[in-house]
Amino acid sequence: MRKFFTAVTAAALCMGxxxxxxxxxxxxxxxxxxxxxxxxxxxxxxTLQLSHMVFDPLVRWTKDLGFEGRLAESWERVDDxxxxxxLRQDVKFHSGNxxxxxxxxxxxxxxxxxxxxxxxxxxxxxxxxxxxxxVDLVTAEPYPLVLHQSTYIFAMDSxxxxxxxxxxxxxxxxxxxxxxxxxxxVSGTGPFMVTQREQGVKVTFKRFDGYWDKxxxxxxxxxxxxxxxxxxxxxxxxxxGDVDFIxxxxxxxxxxxxxxxxxxxxxxxxxxxxxxxxxxxxxEHFKDQRVRQAIVHAINNKGIVKKIMKGFATVAGQxxxxxxxxxxxxxxxxxxxxxxxxxxxxAGLEKGFSVTMMAPNNRYVNDAKIAEAVASMLSKINIKVDxxxxxxAQYWPEFDKRSADMMMIGWHSDTEDSANFSEFLTMTPxxxxxxGQYNSGNYSNAKVDELVIKSQxxxxxxxxxxxxxxxxxxxxxxxAFVPLHWQNLAWAARKGVKIEPVVNVMNFPYLGDxxxx
Amino acid sequence: MDYFYFxxxxxxxALLVMFVISLIGFSIQDNLGDPLxxxxxxxxxxxxxxxLRDRMGLNDPFLVQYGRFLAKAVQGDLGQSYFFKKPALExxxxxxxxxxxxxxxATLIIITFAVPLGVFCAIRPKSWFSKFVMGxxxxxxxxxxxxTAIFSIYLFSVELGWMPSFGRGETRNILGWQSGFFxxxxxxxxxxxxxxLASIMMPLFIRLIRSEMMExxxxxxxxxxxxxxxxxxxxWFLHAFKNTLLPVITVGGVQVGTMLAYTILTESVFQWxxxxxxxxxxxxxxxxxxxxxxxxxVGLIFVVTNTVVDLVYTWxxxxxxxxxxxx
Numbered sequence: 001m002r003k004f005f006t007a008v009t010a011a012a013l014c015m016g017x018x019x020x021x022x023x024x025x026x027x028x029x030x031x032x033x034x035x036x037x038x039x040x041x042x043x044x045x046x047t048l049q050l051s052h053m054v055f056d057p058l059v060r061w062t063k064d065l066g067f068e069g070r071l072a073e074s075w076e077r078v079d080d081x082x083x084x085x086x087l088r089q090d091v092k093f094h095s096g097n098x099x100x101x102x103x104x105x106x107x108x109x110x111x112x113x114x115x116x117x118x119x120x121x122x123x124x125x126x127x128x129x130x131x132x133x134x135v136d137l138v139t140a141e142p143y144p145l146v147l148h149q150s151t152y153i154f155a156m157d158s159x160x161x162x163x164x165x166x167x168x169x170x171x172x173x174x175x176x177x178x179x180x181x182x183x184x185x186v187s188g189t190g191p192f193m194v195t196q197r198e199q200g201v202k203v204t205f206k207r208f209d210g211y212w213d214k215x216x217x218x219x220x221x222x223x224x225x226x227x228x229x230x231x232x233x234x235x236x237x238x239x240x241g242d243v244d245f246i247x248x249x250x251x252x253x254x255x256x257x258x259x260x261x262x263x264x265x266x267x268x269x270x271x272x273x274x275x276x277x278x279x280x281x282x283x284e285h286f287k288d289q290r291v292r293q294a295i296v297h298a299i300n301n302k303g304i305v306k307k308i309m310k311g312f313a314t315v316a317g318q319x320x321x322x323x324x325x326x327x328x329x330x331x332x333x334x335x336x337x338x339x340x341x342x343x344x345x346x347a348g349l350e351k352g353f354s355v356t357m358m359a360p361n362n363r364y365v366n367d368a369k370i371a372e373a374v375a376s377m378l379s380k381i382n383i384k385v386d387x388x389x390x391x392x393a394q395y396w397p398e399f400d401k402r403s404a405d406m407m408m409i410g411w412h413s414d415t416e417d418s419a420n421f422s423e424f425l426t427m428t429p430x431x432x433x434x435x436g437q438y439n440s441g442n443y444s445n446a447k448v449d450e451l452v453i454k455s456q457x458x459x460x461x462x463x464x465x466x467x468x469x470x471x472x473x474x475x476x477x478x479x480a481f482v483p484l485h486w487q488n489l490a491w492a493a494r495k496g497v498k499i500e501p502v503v504n505v506m507n508f509p510y511l512g513d514x515x516x517x
Numbered sequence: 518m519d520y521f522y523f524x525x526x527x528x529x530x531a532l533l534v535m536f537v538i539s540l541i542g543f544s545i546q547d548n549l550g551d552p553l554x555x556x557x558x559x560x561x562x563x564x565x566x567x568x569l570r571d572r573m574g575l576n577d578p579f580l581v582q583y584g585r586f587l588a589k590a591v592q593g594d595l596g597q598s599y600f601f602k603k604p605a606l607e608x609x610x611x612x613x614x615x616x617x618x619x620x621x622x623a624t625l626i627i628i629t630f631a632v633p634l635g636v637f638c639a640i641r642p643k644s645w646f647s648k649f650v651m652g653x654x655x656x657x658x659x660x661x662x663x664x665t666a667i668f669s670i671y672l673f674s675v676e677l678g679w680m681p682s683f684g685r686g687e688t689r690n691i692l693g694w695q696s697g698f699f700x701x702x703x704x705x706x707x708x709x710x711x712x713x714l715a716s717i718m719m720p721l722f723i724r725l726i727r728s729e730m731m732e733x734x735x736x737x738x739x740x741x742x743x744x745x746x747x748x749x750x751x752x753w754f755l756h757a758f759k760n761t762l763l764p765v766i767t768v769g770g771v772q773v774g775t776m777l778a779y780t781i782l783t784e785s786v787f788q789w790x791x792x793x794x795x796x797x798x799x800x801x802x803x804x805x806x807x808x809x810x811x812x813x814x815v816g817l818i819f820v821v822t823n824t825v826v827d828l829v830y831t832w833x834x835x836x837x838x839x840x841x842x843x844x
Contacts, residue, residue, distance in 0.1 A: 029683075035600065036602075042556070042557065042558055043557075043558030043559075043560065043561075044558055115557060115561055115565050115569065116557055116558040116560075116561055119560055119561065119562065120560070175602075176556050176557070176569060179602050179603070180602070183602060198790075199600075199601055200600075200601075200790065200795070200798065201790045226683075226684065226788070227788070228683055228788045229785060229788065229794075229797075229798065230785055230786055230788065232667055232670075232786075233667075233670065233682065233683050233786055233787065233788055236667075236670045236671065236674055236675050236682040236683070237674075237682045237683050239674075239675045239682075240670075240674040240675045240678060240681070240682045241678070242674070242681055242682050242683065242684075362801070391550070391801070392550075392554075392801075393549060393550025393551070393554070393555070393800070393801065393802075393803045394548070394549070394550045395550075396550065396551055396554045397550060397551045397554075400551075400563070411559075414558075414560060424560060431563065431564070434562050437560070437562065437563065438559075
């Protein structure tokens, strides 16, 4: 390792300016490795990270939450339900097959069958072939998030995945557990090919010689990805030069990495909101808007960010972060203890009451500590909290049962759009509509439901933003939930590994474009 | 004959213990969490989850599930790991060499240091070095293994840059054993994890050897040996040390099990791809078949080592009464 580091430094010194042609190896450590090589098996950060290495999407997010074409050269709206994508002509799969519109249609049909992805693609009716390099993406109703969702369409090699494997099963099958062809074999169009994979130990990648994007500045020819579960070990591996790039970075080590002259830290405001929900079915007092407001006013989320998160989070007053359609600058955090006490008095609850609270202790950054802080802050308005924290594996079944009066939940919008927060967290829970699946507070407001549903078919972004901002306003006035903060993101690399241009708020670095000096 | 009778009895007991372990292991699985949470994304609907649960047989009554498990278990099939998508036993077997390597490394370190130090402390209890060793062993026994591990990474990998900070290094296959013992890189990677693992057991053995030996040095036959005018080396290392080893073997055998428990901590700090790390990950991922398989495999190791220790002990020391022996 050490030798490698010296060799690279020496080489860089000799050449003066390193050119992009030379072979570079990136050793990276994440907290976990991808669960499967099948991009449709699980909707998770790990899967998406892998997809961006081995596959290419139709379009992808830019740093400022815009879109840039990848497999799609250009796109245009044909009518209010149809988007037409022109595909690149020169794209090859790792297997050598040419990519055509048939592959995209095949991929789309498979997405519609994936238990994890079909929810996201419910608004879409079909993808149709227009010619070998043009497809139409058709929605059932006018739909504003066609491009957002297109970032999830990673072309799979339909010829490669068609047929039967050695057990006589279809190669295309999406299997959640048990052996399947697509979980262990892969052919995409992406910048890297998987050369070796030992699950939980190591995945190695080699740059794909026939990669279509010749303009990409990326000069990494090999990637060795090792999962390192423990934060301190991950940091030690970077500091000792055993690896070049790590994520996530534990908040306690941020300062140390920033100060170290051999390493570089890149941070960014994230999009995952951390909240508490107030269960109105379990606690009568939570039905009183004044009580909910009092609770929101009593919780010093600014203090939590400063003291517990060490500044490594953005204080929140609403669901969606800045940059999202529904964000409005006026909805600021509202810690005010005096006002909270007054509101409790108004509600006739000066003497307070007792509630139960549950939070996970290994799901979100500092989750258990945050819950403890919130519990002690609530004691100042005489709400006595009986707190129970537990590992996430045990927490989720409790959450599904709505086992406590206040429960913590964090949410990241899979569509990178404001409406998604409400659809899962604040719309009226109903098994029929599927909305409010994670609304443990049972908050229900017809206005919110109506506005969010309305936004789903609005294709004018300006009008739509207004509607979503109104939703946030209603939730704010209602104190529908307790907003705490959005978790920030951090990556760290040794100097010379230029991660800053390739990382993004979605937390899947575009490693194909990574430059190592 | 007595010995045979004893061995059979022990074997039956071992089987019973294994059955109880499997029952306990299986019955706690419902409290470990919901495996579906780890298998599907957050936004998958409850109906979808139920459908998957049905298909995986997770909604069946406990006895049906346990019966199905037991029927397969007697044929050597402990189920499929959700995460690895392979038979759980196969996954554990693949990780076992790495753990074994670590345990062997730690054992070698313990033997090389604990025996001479323990003997020295017994022979020269008043020397300053003995006092230092005893004092240091108190510290060693009280510092948790993950702290030793993290501290050694910080010192030797980050600050001094002598050692690799994580992982197992290169391995080579010799005579069907894929091991890091056969490459320089593999050996270098073994040093810190082995020391960390040894650190928790070492003080115990130093103290054990010391106290046992001191006791034996007071015995009559040692006095006779001195009186006979034997060389001190012969008294210490032949007569006294041999008898010191008896309790050390028993404790050592039992401690192999404890050592396995500590590999969980050591392996997770060093990202060592062994069984212990695998288990911790399985618990986090609610990979229940893998958890149960691990419990059974480790249970088996415990039972086997204890049985072997019993048998060896009776063989080394014939004065010990066999259980069930007719007197």
